[in-house]
Amino acid sequence: MIDINKVRADFPILKQTINGKPLVYLDNAATGQKPQVVIDSIVNYYSTLNANIHRGVHTLSQKATDAYELARFKIQKHFNAKQNYEIILTAGTTHSINIVATGFTTLLQKGDEIIVSAMEHHSNIVPWQMLCERTGAILKVIPMNLDGELIMTAYDNLLSNKTKLVFVNHVSNALGTINPIKEIIDKAHKIGAAVLIDGAQACPHIKPDVQALDVDFYVASAHKLCGPTGVGILYGKEEWLNKLPPYQGGGEMIKQVTFEKTTYADLPHKFEAGTPNIAGVIAFGTALDYLNNLGFNNIAAYEAELLDYATKKLLQIEGLKIYGTSKSKTAVISFNIGNIHPYDIGSIIDKLGIAVRTGHHCAQPIMDFYKIPGTVRASFSFYNTFEEVDLLYNALVKAKTMLS
Structure with missing residues (x-):
């Protein structure tokens, strides 16, 4: 209660x-408010831990790294990802979607089809349109009815051996509709398509289990979950994340750099270039603790x-x-x-x-x-x-x- x-x-x-x-x-639905424990977590980081992570041998850096990776573990546990390196820490849902959309540029061919629903947020429409422009893929749309529900028979008719990707929000931000994502995922998998679920609006109300859903990609933002802005997650199955190229180049995401050739780090660091929002990620873990306690x-x-x-x-x-x-x-x-x-x-x-x-x-x-x-x-x-x-x-x- x-x-x-x-x-x-x-x-x-x-x-x-x-x-x-x-x-x-x-x-x-735009952003959730923050409990005092989350605010305190941010203040505590900058007051007692402020150091860059994954790099330093000094005590503060090691403590900050431990706190950051503990937050990743909390996120893994919350979403029930199989491996902690399947959790990519991002700047938010839009960032997460763009990582996948950009990565699939190398995996799609002209004439391939991708499917999105009629009730998507612009952040789950525009990146896929841009992907189609880059690759020549064709965007198909699952229609909706007047009750604000997807017409699943139309979805069945859209699926074909040309379908490579399906993108649907878990919950509509404009209508509140909870979409039948398990059915959508299962049907896509039967014809060999991958599925990305935009969970930004669902996660404050529903605790998703990515393994039970068998979803290929699931994205969400911390600020909808009583956490700070500027933090999000991209969950991806290990095999899919290994197929995608890095989204950005820079520090942290490399294994070795020479002027002749660069090799990339293993997951999750391949997708985490640059200094992240360390305080925000740690506070996201605190927010999940708070919500799970409720x-x-x-x-x-x-x-x-x-x-x-x-x-x-x-x-x-x-x-x-x-x-x-x-x-x-x-x-x-x-x-x-x-x-x-x-x-x-x-x-x-x-x-x-x-x-x-x-x-x-x-x-x-x-x-x-x-x-x-x-x-x-x-x-x-x-x-x-x-x-x-x-x-x-x-x-x-x-x-x-x-x-x-």
Whole structure:
């Protein structure tokens, strides 16, 4: 069970006021807030450990390296990767996707096909378009229905012996839909295609098991998981990571350098050029400890109650339409009220201390599908309360009155 008062006390930012009103933070799909233990972890690194890693023989360097690699182990355990070197530490989900997309430049030929879904974030669309431009591969799209669900029969028809890669988000950032990724992975593997799953939106709510999923690549960002910005992970099966060339050249990712030839380091260092965000990675490990101590089953159960309550409450507002009505979704409500522009609603309720996201949410194809300019998105976390839902409802009623 979630002890909401105890949990909220862990997050210092939740104590502040915005425009003279208590902060109601409902933009968790954009970034999650940080508990004090994560903030303390960053301060502790710079106060007591600050040294570069993997290189120095001096004590601070060795301690920093141990703390950094302990965080990698925590990440490996959390995602249930078979080997710790299958966890590549990156700057975030977008960075992770680009490592794979760039690497496949050497593995695709003209006429090969890759598949993406209609509900992807731009970061899981644009790199693949760029890959197609470089290689002559063809991008295919799994369509969606009005409930915000992928049409799996269409996916079946897209798969062929030309399919080399499939890219789908685990959870839609714009709609909250939880996609049937295990089915998608299994069907792709039957025709010999690899699969990358964008887990950025799923990981705050769901604890993925990459071995059980049998996924080839899984990517995520720390800042969605109560961790710092500028840190992410690329999980890749060892055999796939060995096939991909390095993404960047520099220090740390080499075995030997001469002016005639360079040989590259083994995994994971082949993909980790340069000095990383050491403090951020260590703090990411702290964030995972915090979340696992709460328990993802407890988080999911509490957020499901919040979502159900908020959905019923907001639908009491006349003219409010929710986009993304799949029975399988995380705690995200994307909506509009009549013909009122979402930006106007977001601006007004911000004056009342309520933070939501407005716009296309880096998912323009979804908005084009629904023929709308964007939505208001309220995204909930385990530290939100039912009382905050009521405050959101009251603010929306006021905004509607002012804007109608």
